[in-house]
Amino acid sequence: MTTARSAPATRERICGAAEALFMAHGYEATTLRSITAAAGVNLAAVNYHYGSKEELFRAVLTRRLDPMNQRRVDLLDRAEREAGGRAVACERILAALLVPALELARDPRTGGNDFLRLLGRAYADPAPFIRRFLSEQYATMIARFKSAFALALPHLPRKELSWRLHFIMGALSYTLAGTDALKLIAELKPRETANDEVLLRRLAPFLLAGLKAPLPDLSEVTAELDGALVAPARR
Amino acid sequence: MTTARSAPATRERICGAAEALFMAHGYEATTLRSITAAAGVNLAAVNYHYGSKEELFRAVLTRRLDPMNQRRVDLLDRAEREAGGRAVACERILAALLVPALELARDPRTGGNDFLRLLGRAYADPAPFIRRFLSEQYATMIARFKSAFALALPHLPRKELSWRLHFIMGALSYTLAGTDALKLIAELKPRETANDEVLLRRLAPFLLAGLKAPLPDLSEVTAELDGALVAPARR
DNA sequence: AAGTCAATCAAACGATTGTTTTAATCCTAA
DNA sequence: TTAGGATTAAAACAATCGTTTGATTGACTT
Structure with missing residues (x-):
């Protein structure tokens, strides 16, 4: 060629x-x-x-995003195969989602951490061509994982699951995109912030607990939320 | 004047x-x-x-960010006052963090939802002056909430708490910044996406569960994570 | 009514943007 | 070696950026 x-x-x-x-x-x-x-x-x-500059940006994203998302689906495939007909455990599904990101961050060939930060930032970019691109890139993968989670958490309404998956992607991308600006939140040295393995090992239990959280009561108001809301304080 | x-x-x-x-x-x-x-x-x-353009941007952020963060601290103050000397419940602390954002989104005077999206995007912006500005704006508020959470969760190591607070801010800002591009994740109509009250009512239980999650085992490897990691699959 | 000063306006500033053009160069196949 | 397509190079393209200038307005004070 x-x-x-x-x-x-x-x-x-x-x-x-x-x-x-x-x-x-x-x-x-x-x-x-x-x-x-x-x-x-x-x-x-x-x-x-x-x-063009836009196509260059797409190429930069695709180069690492495509293999990572494909690997996610592959891991999920294998987990489902090993589970026979039964539902895959939440831990396994979540791992299939997080591990490829971790692998990418570890890969010494790539500027792995750098790319994950770039990706996290792209999530929040309002440029239409970026949003369109990411939607297309993620559509099929997200659908597969949503179905897997739905099987693992049969008691969870579909809409609630959609929200929680949204929260998960949020915490993940924000954490990966986090630069030193909010370093003060974590009181961490830059070296530690860059260590994505420790990061994901802390993130996984956090997300897992949220995923399995009891259903929110949407009919009547949550006591704590409304206790604060009805307060007159305006300062 | x-x-x-x-x-x-x-x-x-x-x-x-x-x-x-x-x-x-x-x-x-x-x-x-x-x-x-x-x-x-x-x-x-x-x-x-x-x-300058930069100062205009700072002014846009300050106009709504300052009162919101002040209100957060006020709510936490009151909760601590009501608790006497004892630790405030996690639910109350989290509510003090989320409710002012909800109030801002509801306020009809402001383009509330619009602003929260702008704020969420600013978190991910790499421009130095933006990062510096946000750090200064959030430093004191974050410190207060971290101390409150530390009292409510005495078993949680300080560093672990810092991470979880980081995850919380991530899920929050990402969710608020979410535009229609990832609408497909949640399968939601645009109207519903814009309804931030329902959003926060779903987000709060999710975050609360993550906050109370058992400690991750960092010494030896998590079974699920490593089960996938050691796999030879490279496709 | 004259004078003062903050506010608005049209116009231009210099710098920088992504992209295109045209010519020079390289490597390969005949 | 030579023809020819692929790649690189220098230069200019038109457009747009944030900012500044200098004149003009209009309301208030003395």
């Missing part, structure tokens, strides 16, 4: 430099000139190899 | 228009020209009244 020997090198170096810079400054604030300068290539190379 | 009658009107209209546009497109992608056009004022008015 690509005839020249050094041809793919340029593409790869652009992608790598773009990943680091997108993660450091976000999509809008990262200029093509800074990317090409960091990659040591000509400015026009981006539009030549990728067509 | 402000002598002219219509003087404050311009400032306010700029702030309101900026809030809506920042929320819709993010900080970088929002131009001063679109803000002044939406507010019906001259382009130079922003620099005249606020000095």
Whole structure:
């Protein structure tokens, strides 16, 4: 295919430099000139190899997102196979969701932690093309996991499960995207913050407990919430 | 102070228009020209009244963030007063954290939901001045709540508590920032997504369970996590 | 009624953005 | 070696950005 020997090198170096810079400054604030300068290539190379800045961003995300989500589905597949016809335990399902992210963060080839931060930030990006892209990337995977959780938690209404899955994705992406700004919350040294393995080992029990939490009472009001709500205090 | 009658009107209209546009497109992608056009004022008015785009953004955040965080601390104060010397129940502390956000979302005067989305997005923004601003805004409030939780959960190591508080803020801000892109996760109609009261009533039990979850075993490996990790599958 | 000062306006500033163009260069296949 | 397509290079493209300038307005004080 690509005839020249050094041809793919340029593409790869652009992608790598773009990943680091997108993660450091976000999509809008990262200029093509800074990317090409960091990659040591000509400015026009981006539009030549990728067509546009948007497509470059999609390529950066896809390169790591596709294998990670595929691995998630694979792990879930195997768990279901091993479970025979019975429901897979919540722990196993959740592990299938978290472990590929952990593996990615560990992978020394990649700027793993950097990418997960970039991904976490992309979740909150309002740019339509980013939102559309992520929706497409995640649609099938999320559907599979929702079905698996529904089997494992038969007492949980479907809508409640949807919400809890939403909360899980929230805590996960926010935690991964967390930079040093909110370091003060965790009182952690930067080295520890970057250690995603410990992070996920703490996150898993937290999420698991939330997933198995008793149903909220939505008909009548929760005592604590309304006790505070009816209060006159306006200061 | 402000002598002219219509003087404050311009400032306010700029702030309101900026809030809506920042929320819709993010900080970088929002131009001063679109803000002044939406507010019906001259382009130079922003620099005249606020000095710069950054200061305008800070003003937009402060206008609603300051009262909300103050209200959080006030609610916690009252709960501690009512508890006498004893520890406040986790439910009460969590309610003090969530209720002001709920109140803000309900307030018809404000574009409440819009602002919470803007805030959730700001958490993930890498711009240094934004991160610095949020750190300063949240530092004291977070410290107060961490101490309260530490009293309510004496068995929980301080570091573990820091992490769980981090997860809580993550699920909260991500959920509030959630736009329609991940609507498919929750299979919810847009109207329901915008209803933040139901959202928080579902979120509170989820977070409470996570907060009270048993301690993770960090010395030896969790069975489920490692069962998947040691697997050879690379596909 | 003259003067003062904050507020608004149109216009332009210099810098930077993503993208395109045109020519030079490289590597491979004939 | 030579023809030819793929890649790189330098330069300019039009558009847009945040900010500043200098003139003009209008309400209030003396």
